[in-house]
Amino acid sequence: TNISEGRGTAFPFQQIGAPWVSDPEKFCKKIGNLPAAEGVFLRPTYFQPTSGKWAGSVCGGAHLMVQDVSRVRSVALACAFIQEFFELGGDQATLKAPPYEYEYTKNPLDMIVGVSDALSIIRNLDFTQPVDTSDPSLWGSTPGAQQAFQERREQVRLYSMDKNRL
Numbered sequence: 627t628n629i630s631e632g633r634g635t636a637f638p639f640q641q642i643g644a645p646w647v648s649d650p651e652k653f654c655k656k657i658g659n660l661p662a663a664e665g666v667f668l669r670p671t672y673f674q675p676t677s678g679k680w681a682g683s684v685c686g687g688a689h690l691m692v693q694d695v696s697r698v699r700s701v702a703l704a705c706a707f708i709q710e711f712f713e714l715g716g717d718q719a720t721l722k723a724p725p726y727e728y729e730y731t732k733n734p735l736d737m738i739v740g741v742s743d744a745l746s747i748i749r750n751l752d753f754t755q756p757v758d759t760s761d762p763s764l765w766g767s768t769p770g771a772q773q774a775f776q777e778r779r780e781q782v783r784l785y786s787m788d789k790n791r792l
Contacts, residue, residue: 627735628720629711630685634675641673642707643687646715650686653710657688661756662706665697666690701759705748712749721745741765 632641647653650670658668668688675681688707692698712719726734735744747765751757758764762772 627708627711627722628679628718629708630673630675630679630687632673632675633679634677634681635673637673637689640691641671641687641689643671643673643685644711644715644719645680645683645685646718647686647711650688653686653714654688657703657706657710660706660753662699662702662753664699665692665694666703667693699759702753702757705751705757705759706753708745708748709751709753712745739765741767 629642629644632638632643635641643650650672654668654670657663658666668690670686671689672684672686674684722734724730724732724734726732726737729737733744736742738744739747741747744765751764762775767775
């Protein structure tokens with residue numbers, strides 16, 4: 627997307643924002659009240675990247691501060707941010723066009739999420755309720771495809787899937 631993740635600032639990957647966010651306090655309050663933001667404090671902020679996306683432009687947004695890592699749902703929070711940025715930004719909010727990495731035709735967000743039309747799925751989620759982004763059916767996967775993936779994954783997994791371990 628053309629949303630700044632804070633590169634070119636003193637807090638890269640701790641800040642997120644865009645020039646069209648004119649009221650960071652309202653923005654943080656809206657996102658911060660969602661179940662997806664549990665375990666994270668969102669401090670309203672303005673920042674001006676010196677390089678990368680929006681270099682030289684003032685971006686309104688949030689400084690993310692993790693308070694309880696065991697409660698953080700990073701994918702749900704990222705999706706909630708994307709939804710809100712696209713709602714606020716209208717035509718100003720855009721997806722990065724291909725190429726991305728080694729792929730020359732697929733949309734980069736679709737590649738990262740692993741589905742076609744990820745933005746439409748994200749924009750239609752209801753983040754006022756807890757959203758289990760680890761549920762493959764949320765992204766349109768069928769039970770057969772899920773089972774095939776689980777079997778392939780077991781053959782190459784290097785680390786334990788024990789959720790009690792960090």
